[in-house]
Amino acid sequence: MDRIELEKRVEELNNLLHEYGHAYYVLDKPLVSDALYDQYMQELLEIEAGNPDLIFPDSPSQRVGGEVLTGFGKVLHTFPMLSLSNAFNDEDLREFDRRAQAAAGHDISYICELKIDGLAIAIRYEDGKFVQGSTRGDGRVGEEITMNLKTIQTIPLRLKEPVSIEVRGEAYMPKKAFAKLNAKRDEAGEEPFANPRNAAAGSLRQLDPKIAASRNLAVFVYGIGGDGSAYGQDSQSDALNHLAKLGFETNQERQRCTSIEEVIDYIGKWVEKRADLDYEIDGIVVKVDKFEDQEQLGFTAKSPKWAIAYKFPAEEVTTKLLDIELSVGRTGVVTPTAILEPVHVAGSTVGRASLHNEDLIKEKDIRIGDSVIIRKAGDIIPEVVAPLIEQRTGEELPFDMPTECPVCDSQLIRIEGEVALRCVNPTCPAQMKEAIIHFVSRNAMNIEGIGERVVDQLYEASLVHDVADLYTLTTEQLLNLERMGEKSVSNLLAAIESSKENSLEKMLFGLGIRHVGEKAARILAEEFGTLSALMEANADRLISIHEIGDKVADSITTYFDNEDVLEVLHKLETYGLNMVYKGLEKKGLPTEGPFAGKTVVLTGKLSILSRGEAKEKIEALGGKVSGSVSKKTDIVIAGEDAGSKLAKAEELDIPVWDEAELIEALGEKE
Structure with missing residues (x-):
């Protein structure tokens, strides 16, 4: 064949193999025999081998896995991949329904989807071609696993x-594939995977894509990055149908429900039927169906208010409670922990379990020496469910919480409205150690080389008493510590010095203010710009910020009213720590111009730019694109068929631009 014929044949083979693969792996309706499919694939591979320039990124041949990677890059998600709040019983669901109905102001419908027990992923397409795939990571930044995801046959x-478009999905390992994989590992003398979820996650985080290709993974796509309205969809139901038409595999067991009681019936059915599936599920995701209603409900700092995950009852096992230990956290809460005879539950061996608080121990009459039932709450955290009272011998010992802190001997108190006992001594060594460990952690100030062991040594040597003391450490002091050589000391001091340049949100999270997680810290840093401006804000000013509620606002104002806190912050500033939000500067974005520092909302259909293109260009000019209109919105860009966002902008007297004004501000010609 000449060159033109080769190119034509490659295109033909690509089209055929894509069509046949989709029919076989996604629709479960084979169009040709396996032999003919293999014949076409072999022909394509032979042509590509002799003509490497005809190997395209979306060629079916790329599913076999390429060269071994040297590491995983980082991917900033266009839209955050938020976690969901949980429901564990029918009343939790009814309470969710009451809140949703009240916020929406009318009856709403839900869509129920099986909660696949796998690894959340994001996949990005440009002009219909797969260009990038990543893990959820921390919700804002994930790891790029493009080559591994390309090996999964159900991903087009x-x-x-x-x-x-950017889509979200769950990568999982079917039960049959999991059984075969563990059988092979057993034959090879390798440790078997604990469960399909771990196997799927481990497969996708291999640097050799051929390993992922051999593991027979699959993916269900469950949503579009953003709310889907940019693609002409009005609801989650419509979005899922649209995704199926584009070629994605969506889970067909979903159901639209017009009441919460219908939702509860649906969940009851799958509690009984979950074992019949060829994949693991650990619950049901319940979402408000209409995107307009979702927008009305909005978000908290961590999760959408329009969705909830019902978690199935956890696996329960029996073991013996050998002792109860107490630990003091960084907020002073004293937590009892059960020491158990090790037992296997939900995929791992457990030797410790949470007892939560004194009231729970008394209410359940849990005693040292009891045979107890344990489970993993949310399939993650081990907890004691109940003692087996009928198996008692009379040698079991009741447990009484102490009245003094087990670490500093200060009097424990119970704050009104809380069940936990707290040590309120601000100099309690346990609290200070935990506070320092949190401050240096990866998602906070990210000071590598300081772990729990080093913090213990620093504290025992009286070198640190609070987080500010980290910045006074010297080479001589650190060299006197056990297992600290010149190189490790040099690296540690360099990491401490480097952390001074962190943007404000890192320090805010690291300070450990109650109820202020990573997302809330970033919102506050973006809003106020400097620590001093945040410290001057009152509760009303804080509550006016989208996604900052009463509890967070009260916690922040209380924190900054503390004299000990102010002293530590003063020391940090004196030692040269940055107290300013560096978001724009870090990204190399302009600080002046029509969008610099502005919050922009896009609504309706744009005719010249796609929604994604508009968002990218606005952010490149220093703007922030939000999904909802609030008092903090600076500009609303309204395209055709703009709905409730436009109405709200007009109600709040927010400037509204049409697409022509957007194009002009971007400096582009129509």
Whole structure:
């Protein structure tokens, strides 16, 4: 064949193999025999071997896995991948329904989807072609696993339409594939995987894509980055149907429900039927169906208010409670922990379990020496469910919480409205150690080389008493510590010095203010810009910020009213720590211009730019694109068929631009 014929044949083979693969792996309706499919694939591989320039990124041949990677890059998600709040019983669901109905102001419908027990992923397409895949990571930044995801047959490398879109899904390992994998590992004398979820996650985090290709993983796509309205969809139901038309595999066991009681019936059915599936599920995700209602409900700092995950009852096992230990956290809460005879539960061996608080121990009459039932709450955290009272011998010992802190001997108190006992001594060594460990952690100030062991040594040597003391450490002091050589000391001091340049949100999270997680810290840093401006804000000012509620606002004002806190902050400033939000500067974005520092909302259909293109260009000019209109919105860009966002902007007297004004501000010609 000449060159033109080769190119034509490659295109033909690509089209055929994409069509046949989609029919076989996604629709479960084979169009040709395996032999003919293999014949076409072999022909394509032979042509590509002799003509490497004809190997395209979306070629079906790329599913076999390429060269071994040297590491995983980082991917900033276009839209955050938020976690969901949990429900564990019918009343939790009804309470969710009451809140949703009240916020929406009318009856709403839900869509129920099986909660696949796997690894959350994001996949980006440009002009219908797969260009990037990543893990959820911390919700804002994930790891790029593009080559590994390309090996999964149920992920289309080319969509049915040439759209640019980001989708979200769950990668999982079918039960049959999991059984075969563990059988092979057992034969090879390797440790078997604990469960399909761990196997799927481990497979996708291999640097050799051929390993992922051999593991027979699959993916269910469950949503579009953003709310889907940018693609003409009005609801989650419509979005899932649209995704299926584009070539994605969506879970067909979903159901639209017009009441919460219908939702509860649906969940009851799957509690009984979950074992019949060829994949693991650990619950049901319940979402408000209409995107307009979702927008009305909005978000908290951690999760959407329009969705909730019902978690199935956890696996329960029996073991013996040998002792109860007490630990003091960084907020002073004294937590009892059960020391158990090791037992296997939900995929791992457990030797410790939470007892939560004194009231729970008394209420359940849990005693040292009891045979107890344990489970993993949310399939993650081990907890004691109940003692087996009928098995008692009379040698079991009741447990009484102490009245003094087990670390500093200060009097323990119970704050009104709370069940936990607290040590309120601000100089309690346990609290200070935990506070320092949190401050240096990866998602806070990220000071490598300081772990729990080093913090213990620093504290025992009286070198640190609070987080500010980290910045006074010297080479001579550190060299006197056990297992600290010149190189490790040099690296540690360099990491401490480097942390001074962190943006404000890192320090805010590291300070450990109650109820202020990573997202809230970032919102506050973006809003106020400097620590001093945040410290001057009262509760009303804080509550006016989208996603900052009463509890967070009260916690922040209380924190900054503390004289000990102010002293530590003064020391940190004196030692040269940055107290300013560096978001724009870190990204190399302009600090002046029509969008610099402005919050922009896009609504309706744009005719010249896609929603994604507009967002990218606005952010490149220093703007922040938000999904909802609030008092803090600076500009609303309204395209055709703009709905409730436009109405709210007009109600709040927020400037509204049309697409022509957007194009002009971007400095582009129509």
